[in-house]
Amino acid sequence: MVERSIAASVLTRRALIGGGSAAILTVAARGAERLPAGLFTLGVASGDPLPDSVILWTRLAPQPLDAAGGMPPIAVPVRWQVATDERFAHIVRAGEARAEPRWGHSVHVDVRGLRPASRYFYRFLAGGETSAVGRTRTAPAAGTPVERLRLAYGSCQKYESGFYAAYRHLVADDPDFVLFLGDYIYEGAPTAKDAVRLHRNPEPMDLGGYRVRYATYKSDPLLQAAHHAAPWVLTWDDHEVANDYAAALDQNNTDPAAFLLRRAAAYQAWYEHQPVRAAPPLGPAMRIYHTLDWGRLAQFQVLDDRQYRSPRGCQTHVRGEMSVSVVKDCPDLHDPKASILGMPQEKWLLDTLSGTKARWNILTQQTQITPYPRRDPAHPDGPADMQTVDTWQGYQASRNRLFARWQDASVSNPLVIGGDIHAFVASDISYRGKALAPCFVGGSITTQAGDKLLVQNTADLPAYRFARNDVRGYGRIDVTPTQCDVAFRALRNPLDARTEAYDLTRYVVEDRRPRMRAA
Ligand SMILES: [Fe+2]
Secondary structure, three states: OHHHHHHHHOOOEEEEEOOHHHOEEEEOOOOHHHOOOOOOOOOEEEEEEEOOEEEEEEEOOOOOOOOOOOOOOOEEEEEEEEEOOOOOOOEEEEEEEEEOHHHOOEEEEEEOOOOOOOEEEEEEEEOOEEOOOEEEEOOOOOOOOOOOEEEEEEOOOOHHHOOOHHHHHHHHHOOOEEEEOOOOOOOOOOOOOOOOOOOOOOOOOOHHHHHHHHHHHHOOHHHHHHHHHOOEEEOOOOOOOOOOOEOOEOOOOOOHHHHHHHHHHHHHHHHHHOOOOOOOOEOOEOOOOEEEEEOOOEEEEEOOOOOOOOOOOOOOOOOOOOOOOEEEOOHHHHOOOOOOOOHHHHHHHHHHHHHOOOOEEEEEOOOOOOOOOEOOOOOOOOOOOEEEOOOHHHOHHHHHHHHHHHHHOOOOOEEEEEOOOOOEEEEEEEEOOEEEEEEEEOOOOOOOOOOOOHHHHHOOOOOEEEEEOOOOEEEEEEEOOOEEEEEEEEEOOOOOOOOOEEEEEEEEEEOOOOOOEEO
């Protein structure tokens, strides 16, 4: 705090924006001594590529573990540059953005006028400092043929549970972009048990707390390197806010109004730390579902299955009691009025699927979607008559509407990727007795195994081709017009930042053949 007030007192305040008591001061001078040193501790990032545009991101945070990032409460101009070369000899776009205290001094620049299917380099300048250089790329022009796309996807990167070796290998794979499927942070209080490293702040309940948690994660050099290497496209899952939340209900069914205040803080902190094209949140509301188009080759339908989902079915709790995540089947799970996406997003998805002209249609979402009956954790040798209600399994009418649309609209090559369950799972989705789509889940970047019974539960299910929950890592997909080649990339030792990665297994999905085959 002392450093901050000194820094603030020497700032040159030249422009007064706004008026009255809400006036925001802008630093117009850019002398190095006028802002705290080390503005770019959280690195840079790019995301949500279009044929002519990418989003560039940074956040000024000289003291990242301070709720205000160690910044004075004034708006700061931040210059940005986009070049075709790493040394910035050929700058093709440049401009100035404002880092405002109300958004944690984050910057989101929508750079327009770029060439399709092109690689660019970018950086920011503020307070006499220059950020790290990021590398990004634009999407191919709409409707054009694309011969090859390589993407990587990951989820579940609990800071305390391991180092981010996965990202070193992901960077070496040189993907065109990275899909992140949720659990970018974990909101829990510090846990010493099995922790390889600790974050310092308690469970966040407000904006300051979530900012500190994101800053802790984003201080990791391997995570920063992964953002520097390629554009990211992100969705979120539960832990960006609170474990197993459903719309306005947290796991403990506390007061929804109070939870929505917490959700608003969490969504804002997510926005402040991610290179997303989405408009900033309005209170607890932020639309993040969207499509990513890669020429004629692929469309990614990026979903948000948390913000709008119906309450969990088959619960016997009352307010203030923890909800149950594994239940005996009951009519709630088949209720046609229930939706895991909420009806507006579900309608958007179904309409999008009816209209897509892409060769591959990749559902980019949080979790396991293939039907998964399971045994009672208390009776692991008993019948598989239990349902996991936190996934699509808890919203089966909603899931059937999706499957029916894929089938009835003859959607070209639907394929699902997911995270959430901290396991590598490859499975075949069928509907009305016909093969429909492959589903590839996981693994987790660091988070330990979740569903301990997963392998046992799926061993005798023909739909499940592969299931391992004792390894961590990421997924890599090479997409061409004729096939998708999916590799589960596992880490030898997730507790070692220098560990090796290897192909745990690989599957090939051929054009117009909805069943995967082993590579
Ligand atoms: Fe997770």
